[in-house]
Amino acid sequence: MWIIANWKSNKTIAEALDWISQIGPQIPKSEKLRVIVCPTFDALSEVKKAIIVGNFPLLVGAQDLSPFGTGAYTGEEPVQTLSQFIDFVIVGHSERRQNFGETDEMIAKKVVQALDNNITPLVCVQDENTPVPEGCKLVVFEPVFAIGTGNPDTPENADEIAKKLKEKYGDGLEVLYGGSVNSQNVKGFISKPNISGVLVGNASLDAEEFVKICKNCAL
Numbered sequence: 001m002w003i004i005a006n007w008k009s010n011k012t013i014a015e016a017l018d019w020i021s022q023i024g025p026q027i028p029k030s031e032k033l034r035v036i037v038c039p040t041f042d043a044l045s046e047v048k049k050a051i052i053v054g055n056f057p058l059l060v061g062a063q064d065l066s067p068f069g070t071g072a073y074t075g076e077e078p079v080q081t082l083s084q085f086i087d088f089v090i091v092g093h094s095e096r097r098q099n100f101g102e103t104d105e106m107i108a109k110k111v112v113q114a115l116d117n118n119i120t121p122l123v124c125v126q127d128e129n130t131p132v133p134e135g136c137k138l139v140v141f142e143p144v145f146a147i148g149t150g151n152p153d154t155p156e157n158a159d160e161i162a163k164k165l166k167e168k169y170g171d172g173l174e175v176l177y178g179g180s181v182n183s184q185n186v187k188g189f190i191s192k193p194n195i196s197g198v199l200v201g202n203a204s205l206d207a208e209e210f211v212k213i214c215k216n217c218a219l
């Protein structure tokens with residue numbers, strides 16, 4: 001079961017460390033639960049350090065990465081430097097597709113960068129027709145209407161899309177759901193047979209709410 005916190009462009013380093021110190025000791029220690037926090041790039045180093053020092057059952061991810069490696073790509077974050085801190089990366093979030101013109105080709109290049117460097121990519125798909133790049137074994141179904149709106153999809157529809165994705169790309173593909181997940185509705189999604197976890201945006205910013213989400217998933 002994957003529970004992924006996507007902070008988007010939020011939290012100073014001090015706020016990030018406060019969140020880690022609050023939730024770290026409360027995350028249920030379970031083999032089945034993989035809890036990942038995705039801070040802004042500038043907080044990655046400190047967040048990673050705090051997790052190691054606290055020996056917390058948390059992994060670190062980035063919210064994006066460069067489609068290129070190291071070199072003359074001003075402003076980009078290549079996987080070779082990110083991998084000092086991360087095990088995981090979100091790729092192709094709909095906010096990046098909408099606001100930064102990210103295309104399926106760029107997303108496929110980012111997936112290659114991640115896989116070549118042993119980083120697990122989580123590709124965001126908007127429906128069963130969004131292409132899943134070769135080699136990608138983890139996707140999140142995120143209907144645009146549900147992101148940041150407080151208006152989630154139904155667990156039944158999310159499960160149906162997850163099933164279609166698995167039929168198309170093979171049973172080895174794990175499918176998560178994302179879009180207005182909170183501690184009240186998370187169980188409805190994770191109890192579905194084709195859904196392997198959740199990506200949480202707004203509700204992950206509040207440490208107490210995020211702990212509740214994790215505890216509800218561990219039950």
Ligand code: PEP
Pocket residue numbers: 006008093142146147148149150178179180181199200201202203
């Ligand atoms: C997201 O950032 O991917 C997301 C699902 O956001 P929210 O939970 O706020 O809808």
